[in-house]
Amino acid sequence: MKRALLPLVLLLGACVQTTGGEVVSFTAKASGDPAVVTGAPLTFTTPSGFDVTLTRARLAVGAVYLNQQNPQNYSLETSCIQEGIYSGEVRGSVLIDALSPTAVDFPVAGNGTTAPTRAAELWLTGGDVFADTDSTVVLDVAGTATGAMGSFPFEGQFTISSNRVIPPRNPALPGSNPLCRQRIVSPIAFDTALTQGAMVTLLVDPRAWFAAVDFSGLTKVSDVPLLYRFTDDQSSSAQPDKALFNALRSAVGPYRFELTP
Amino acid sequence: MLLARAAFAAGDVVPPEVVSRVEASVPTDAPPPTQDHVLLEFTVTAEGKATDVLVVESAGRAWDQASIDALLKWQFKPATHEGIAVDARTRLSFNMPAALMPKPEPVPDAGPLEPLLESDGGAAFVTPVLPAGPSITVGGAPDAGHPVHDFSTTVLGRGQPRSRGASDFNIEVGALQAVPRKSAADFLKLAPGILLTNEGGEGHPDRIFLRGFDAREGQDLELTVDGVPINDSGNLHGNGYSDMNFIIPELVENLRVLEGPLDPRQGNYAVAGSADYQLGLPERGIHVRGSYGSFDTMRLVGLWGPSGESSRTFGGVQLFRTSGFGQNREAQNAKLAAQYEGALSDTTSFRVGAMGYAATYKSAGVLRADDVANGTVGFYDSVDSRQGGDSLRAQVHFDLHGHSGNFAHDQTLFFLFRSSRMLENFTGFLRDVQLAQQNPHEQRGDLFDRNTSTFTAGARGSARWRTRLFERNQDLEIGYFGRFDVVRGVQTRLLAGSNIPYLRDLDLDSKLADIGLFADLNFSPAWWLTVRGGVRGEFLTYDVLDLCAQKEVRRPSATNPPGDESCLSQRDLGQFRDPTERNTTSGGAFMPRASVLVGPFAGITLTGGLGTGIRSIDPQFITENLKTPFASIFAWEGGATWQHHGDAWEANVRAVVFGTRVDKDLVFSAQDGRGLIGGATSRFGALAAARLRTDFLDVSGNVTWVQSKFDDTGLLVPYVPDFVARLDAGAFHDLPWLKPLGAPIRGRAGLGVTYVGRRALPFGQRSDVIFVVDLSAELAWKQFSLGLSATNLFDTQYRQVELNYASDFHTSGSLPSLVPARHFAAGAPRAFLLTIGVHFGGES
Structure with missing residues (x-):
């Protein structure tokens, strides 16, 4: 009897063989940092000594991609898609209130594989990452910063459109720094492996956006009421404008991913 | 005579x-x-x-x-x-x-x-x-x-090489000609373990899976027609690419499939094995057949075989066109084949022949399963209507056979011209990397336009010497094979929605040589024991001129930037270089092969065999300085064959267990639309096959199970089926109740059943099962015949190709899909074909 069953056992053994890995689907959510309290302004002090009361902090995320490996550095300057490095994707946009700890769902489920994930990408776009223009406000902030130089009520809305084109430093390299790269925050450390039915949560800490901002350099747009505004243009040389935009695109600090199996 | x-x-x-x-x-x-x-x-x-x-x-x-x-x-x-x-x-x-x-x-x-x-x-x-x-x-x-x-x-025909054991299938098509077949490649399914799929359309060669190998379009299978090579050396789609569509199916008389490298006559590409089509037209006279059927398919075939000449003297022409069973599947082709077999003397016969083929076709390509599921595209639709191709083949061959006493010899000369163009888009908009030197661009589209033109001259021959020893015949054969190929291959990518090339991936001018020498001994010391085997030496050379050797400059000159051109004539900082680069290499291999046949005892013969084989590497990898110009395989097998030749029926049953190991296997890369060199793989499997023939029935069936794994990880090799079963049956008889004008009505029916188990796909996925039934029936009276065939009789909506990889065809919004997803190429739905035939002269 055992001998008769042996071929069957071998056959069944063959049936459970695999090519390795699995295709999985997962849910994706996003929220502000758990430290914030719903409905209340977020108050914090920046490393440069500004006491900030943040009353509005919204981030528009177009998509999330997960990477099996960190993108190759040399191509970071040129390529927005690096074929073969992706382990997961959530192809849907969500507007995140970074002042709310309540997670909001991405409108679509994520797809991916069980291949190890090393990093994540945030695509700050309203849709087409290659578009020449994109009116989507990816960052919308408001609040008041108080420091030794005084109080600075501020607001800012950033888009990543033709206003963010970076001319190539070397005319022989016209393809360097394409606009699509401005819209991708990468690589955000995320060492994990997706599982079927898991939940991936993007946590946004708005405090990190302002860590290097010198609010005293903001452009005043109104005396009554007093209001300062971040300039939404790459050509602006003002420190606050550059610091906030750089922080928005920083892979270290404002963004954190968590996996709940 | x-x-x-x-x-x-x-x-x-x-x-x-x-x-x-x-x-x-x-x-x-x-x-x-x-x-x-x-x-x-x-x-x-x-x-x-x-x-x-x-x-x-x-x-x-x-x-x-x-x-x-x-x-x-x-x-x-x-x-x-x-x-x-x-x-x-x-x-x-x-x-x-x-x-x-x-x-x-x-x-x-x-x-x-x-x-x-x-x-x-x-x-x-x-x-x-x-x-x-x-x-x-x-x-x-x-x-x-x-x-x-x-x-x-x-008997004018050339005899078959001696059997190498239970995996040596000498298949006489016979009454199984009645089974509906779309192409000559379909005959391969008469051998166990073979699955044919096609993601490229009517004119695209079939992708061949054999005993756990993904032989792609022949890269792992040595294919010949009456000894003339079919494999294209240096084809950009894959080295050894084989387009068998030039063969008129009605002219396939025999097929020898040897699964595994067990015969010293097998040369380059015989990794999974070899198959030799033997053409002939048993029926003499003039045959004209016209067919019309589903999807506006029309086929006209004219065949003739002069009375008094052997079946190897024939002529044939086929004209074909179809609108295809879905979007972007129209195709048309024309084929001709002519051969004369005659005798120069009492001891020398010859064949001289020519073949021609021209085809143009559209291809639906692959679809994303999620696009079909959400209704974005239909099951038989296409997402890039520019896919398709052209194919051309011209061949002349001359064959000489002579014997004198205990000495015999064969010589074959062949000259081939091949041209193929293939436009395929597997990934949509993913592969267009922005280089710093280029002007900023979006993804411009991944449609490959591959063109390969080849001129081949070659010869093969052998000399056999026979003697008597132990009161039995013993043979020694010495043979050679040589082919020389001049190949030009260009691969560009076309701008989406146009035929404008924006990038040149490859531009190779290759001169390839393959010279083989073998010795084969047939030693039979007793009636029940025969040892067959020998050694083959293969010498391969490559002379590859890469006409587009410089594609990127990391540190371009600020004053003389290279721009968007694909093939550059400068290095870093604007230093000049010629855009071409020549690479030459060569290599040799010695391949011992042997088989032992014991029996027959009560009709049963036990066999065992082992051997090694090679597959040469693509010329484009030579440009990448891969020194070894071939991949090696080791194969073994053991089996048993039972044969019965009775007055009323004949039967042949065989069972085989086998194993193979390849040091550099080809693994299909959808991103490249072709097989790429992967790691070492091993296979273990078993098959059973049987054929029964009576005076009114001919049935052939086979089942194969195989497991293919990577040696380093133990993971399954993707895409290859682990279980394949096939049944072919032909029945023929005069209708007993009808005899108009005193002439009987001859009836003929054919049945083909294919079952393919769930194939392993990347990322632990499994494909769907394939189960397809084909049926045909024909009535013939005097010179006339009327037939009807139905392929995919039950109209099963099946996926003949399934793949798992990342693609983005812009079918689901502007955000690209970058993770693996299921793709498939649809199998043909039910199709009917009505055929009317007329036969003048000769006998059938």
């Missing part, structure tokens, strides 16, 4: 024998015979039937016809060569009744004649003189008053 007396070797060739005979009836109201006999020349087929009857000496029309009518009812035991039934050309005299002759001359009846037999062993003329049994008298007892003619038999 050769009538030399036998020098040796009755053991390998057995002439046909009469099994049953029918006396001819004296025709009514006929004038007296004009002479004392009717001498007929005809072919005894491998099925034991008389066909292609030629009246050599006439006694008058009515008497001739009476003799022919009687002869067609005779049953023969066919001639055999090494136990395999072969066609044989024979003469037979019907002697007239003496009473009807004006002046009967008493001549003693002939007694049994001394059998005369000549064979050169491997592939040959066979000229036996049969016993005088067939000499009969019309209408009564044997008459003693007329001359007796020799019953001589000439």
Whole structure:
């Protein structure tokens, strides 16, 4: 009897063989940092000594991609898609209130594989990452910063459109720094492996956006009421404008991913 | 016709024998015979039937016809060569009744004649003189008053190489011709473990899976037609790419499939094995067949085989067109084939032939399963209507066979021109990397435009020497193979929505040589023991001129930037360089191969074999300085074969276990649309096959199970099926209740069933099962025939190709899909084809 069953056992053994890995689907959510309290302004002090009361902090995320490996550095300057490095994707946009700890769902489920994930990408776009223009406000902030130089009520809305084109430093390299790269925050450390039915949560800490901002350099747009505004243009040389935009695109600090199996 | 007396070797060739005979009836109201006999020349087929009857000496029309009518009812035991039934050309005299002759001359009846037999062993003329049994008298007892003619038999065809064991399938198509087949490649499914898929359309070659190998379009399978190579060396789609669409299916008479590298005659690409198509037209006369069917498919075939010539003398033309079963699947092609086989002398025969093929086709390509599921595209739609291709083949070949005493030789010369263009888009918009030197661009589209033109000249030949040892025939064969290819291959990518090339991926001008030498010994010390094997040496050279060797500059000159051009003439900082670069390399391999056959005992022969083989590397990888110009395989097998040759039925059953290991396997890369070199893989599997033939039925079935794994990880090799089963059946008989105008209506039916288990896909996925049934029926009366075939009879909506990889066809929004997703190419839905045929002259 055992001998008769042996071929069957071998056959069944063959049936459970695999090519390795699995295709999985997962849910994706996003929220502000758990430290914030719903409905209340977020108050914090920046490393440069500004006491900030943040009353509005919204981030528009177009998509999330997960990477099996960190993108190759040399191509970071040129390529927005690096074929073969992706382990997961959530192809849907969500507007995140970074002042709310309540997670909001991405409108679509994520797809991916069980291949190890090393990093994540945030695509700050309203849709087409290659578009020449994109009116989507990816960052919308408001609040008041108080420091030794005084109080600075501020607001800012950033888009990543033709206003963010970076001319190539070397005319022989016209393809360097394409606009699509401005819209991708990468690589955000995320060492994990997706599982079927898991939940991936993007946590946004708005405090990190302002860590290097010198609010005293903001452009005043109104005396009554007093209001300062971040300039939404790459050509602006003002420190606050550059610091906030750089922080928005920083892979270290404002963004954190968590996996709940 | 050769009538030399036998020098040796009755053991390998057995002439046909009469099994049953029918006396001819004296025709009514006929004038007296004009002479004392009717001498007929005809072919005894491998099925034991008389066909292609030629009246050599006439006694008058009515008497001739009476003799022919009687002869067609005779049953023969066919001639055999090494136990395999072969066609044989024979003469037979019907002697007239003496009473009807004006002046009967008493001549003693002939007694049994001394059998005369000549064979050169491997592939040959066979000229036996049969016993005088067939000499009969019309209408009564044997008459003693007329001359007796020799019953001589000439087999012009080249014999089959000796069997290498249970994995050596010498497949006579025979009645299985009735099974619906779209192309000559479909005949491969008569051999166990073969799955054919096609993501490229009617003109695209089939992708071949064989015993756990993904042989792609022939890269791992040495394919030949009557010894002339089909594999394209240096083709950009894959080295060894094989387009078998140039073969007219009706001209496929035999197919030898040897699974595994076990015969020293097998050369480059014989990794999973080899297959040799042998063309012939058993039916003489002129055949015209016109077909029309589903999807506006039209097919016109004209075939002719001159009476009195062998089945290897034929001509054929096919014209074909179809609108296809879905979007972007129209195709048209034209094929021609002509060959003449004749004798230069009693000891030398020759064949000279030419073949031509031209095709153009559109291809639906692959679809994303999620796009179909959400209704973005239909199951039979296409997402890039520019996919398709063209194909061209021109071939001339000359073949010479001679023998003298215990020495025989073969020589084949061939000249080929091949051209193929293939446009494929597997990934949509993913592969267009922005380089710093280029002007900013979006993804411009991944449509590959691959063009390869090849001129090939080559020859193969062998010499066999036979001697007697241990009172048995022992053979030694020395042979060679050489082919020289001049190949130009260009691959560009076309801007989405246009035919404008924006990038040149490859531009290679290659000169390739492949020279092989082998020695093969057939040693049989006892009737129950035979050892066959030898060694083959293969020497491969590459001379590859890369016309686009410089594609990127990391540190371009600020004053003289390279811009968007693909093939650059500068290095870092604007230093000049020629855009071309030549790479040459060579390598050799020695491949021992051996088989042992023990038996037969009660019809059962046990076999075992092992051998090594090679597959040469693509020229484009030579440019990447890969030194070793081939991948190596080691294969072993053990099996058993049971054969029965009875008067009423014949059967052949075999079972095989096998294993293989490849050091550099090809693994399909959808991103590249071709196979790329991967790691080492091993296979273990088993198969069973059987064929049963009676006087009205021909059934062939096989099942194969195999497991293919990567050596380093133990993971399954993707895409290859681990379970394949196939059933082919042909039935043929005169309809008993209808005989209009005294002529019977012959009925013929064919059935083909394919079952393919769930194939392993990347990321732990499994494909769907494939189960397809094809059916055909034909009625033939006198010169006319009417047939109807249905492929995919149950109209199963199935995916013949399934893949798992990342693509973005812009079908689901502007955000790209970058993770693996299921893709498939649809199998054809149910299709009917009505065929009307007319047959003039000759016999069928």
